[in-house]
Amino acid sequence: MSKGLLIVGEDICAEVVSSADAFTAVEAVFGAMAKGDAYNFPVIREAIGYADALYGFKSGFDKAGKTLGVKSGGYWPGNMDKGLTNHQSTIFLFDPDTGMLEALVGGNYLTAVRTAASSSVSIAHLARKDAKVLGMVGAGHQSTFQLRAAAEQRDFEKVVAWNPHPDMLPRLGAVAEELGLAFEAVTQEELGAQADVIITITSAFEPLLMKDWIKPGTHIACMGTDTKGKQEVDPELLVSATVFADEIAQSVTIGEAQHAVASGRLSDAEITPIGAVINGTHAGRSSDQQITLFDGTGVGLQDLAVASVAAREAESRGKATRIAL
Known part of the structure; x- marks a missing residue:
């Protein structure tokens, strides 16, 4: 320059x-x-x-x-x-x-665009190739960026979405329509039952998705938890899933993993940096039944x-x- x-x-x-x-x-x-x-x-x-x-x-x-x-x-x-x-x-x-x-x-x-890129990188490297239904938990400012970026990574056919304030969902519906995808507002449990890939992008301080609602083979990108105390999913989901993160140190302290780690159910040794999959030093997804979870805390x-x-x-x-x- x-x-x-x-x-x-x-x-x-x-x-x-x-x-x-x-x-x-x-x-x-x-x-x-x-x-x-x-x-x-x-x-x-x-x-x-x-x-x-x-x-x-x-x-x-x-x-x-x-x-x-x-x-x-x-x-x-x-x-x-x-x-x-x-x-x-x-x-x-x-x-x-x-x-x-x-x-x-x-x-x-x-x-907004880098946060969406982070989840879409995780989808590109960890989601099943045949994923058809995208689940969106959250409908705030960043959700439309997330939806657009995710749609570039897999041949989705449908978007199912839930938001604590349902009146915000039509904005996501409009983007789905623009992308040629069917759209349905659903309950959280129904979202888990349908979605092959789920993105959570909220500012919640309590679990919005429970372990038993998630079907085998799902990839989840948890993008909202970036502060101590925040939480979007059931800690048991992280215990049962294969967990990846943008940065492990942040994941265990301010990310989605903080709760499972604090309870002693998950250790930092059980979390893999997404960069290892990108570099080819970790295989990533090992089966179509495996649940993978990306803890996107957001790094500078x-x-x-x-x-x-x-x-x-x-x-x-x-x-x-x-x-x-």
């Missing part, structure tokens, strides 16, 4: 980074993490005592991709009433050779990877702004 600070706004990010771009970037960084070529720094996440907001930092360095940076932001639950998304973030990229700030990149769209390197794509593409297309800092 030339001298000066590159600024890439939200609208430009959405224009230059596709779900396929995000998939490629996230898959590569997961592979680098598993090889020890990329690592995340400890996450800082705090309730600030104002506006019910959670605020924090995710940072890391990808030596293979030469990407160094930090995502700053959090969750403001009252934003929807103001016409804003609840998740707000900005990504800062630094030159790993000099430490100079290289780029300032909008993080809201990229957070995902954000940095897609922000690097956004910065590169925006500059090459002449859509970024440069300023002297």
Whole structure:
């Protein structure tokens, strides 16, 4: 990059980074993490005592991709009433050779598209090839990104969905229709009975899916649990499934695995980094009857990877702004 600070706004990010771009970037960084070529720094996440907001930092360095940076932001639950998304973030990229700030990149769209890419990477590597029914638990802002990305990985025919607020489901139904997929609003138990692949993307603090509802051969991507105390599925489901994660350290402390680990029913040694499957050092799914579960806690390197794509593409297309800092 030339001298000066590159600024890439939200609208430009959405224009230059596709779900396929995000998939490629996230898959590569997961592979680098598993090889020890990329690592995340400890996450800082705090309730600030104002506006019910959670605020924090995710940072890391990808030596293979030469990407160094930090995502700053959090969750403001009252934003929807103001016409804003609840998740707000900005990504800062630094030159790993000099430490100079290289780029300032909008993080809201990229957070959504990288989270969807994470689950779709897990679907690509772990779901059965003949999966036909996609189950969606949650219908918030990120759910449509999840649905679109998942649909690129398997030849789904139908989407079944449940949300604690049913009035939000038509948005998912509209996306399913756009993708040419049948859509049905169902109970949680019925969702488990029908779905071959399930994505959970909620902010729940209690199990929404129970072990006995899930049929053999299902792949589940748990994408909502990223804070201590959050929970989307029955801990017994993790005990009985083969568990994979974006990062094991986060999975056992702030991810879906935290509850099964805290009760002593699951250990970190029983969780496999998804990067090992990507790199071919772990076979992944071993049978059509096996239940696989991906604990997607969200790591800073995902954000940095897609922000690097956004910065590169925006500059090459002449859509970024440069300023002297």
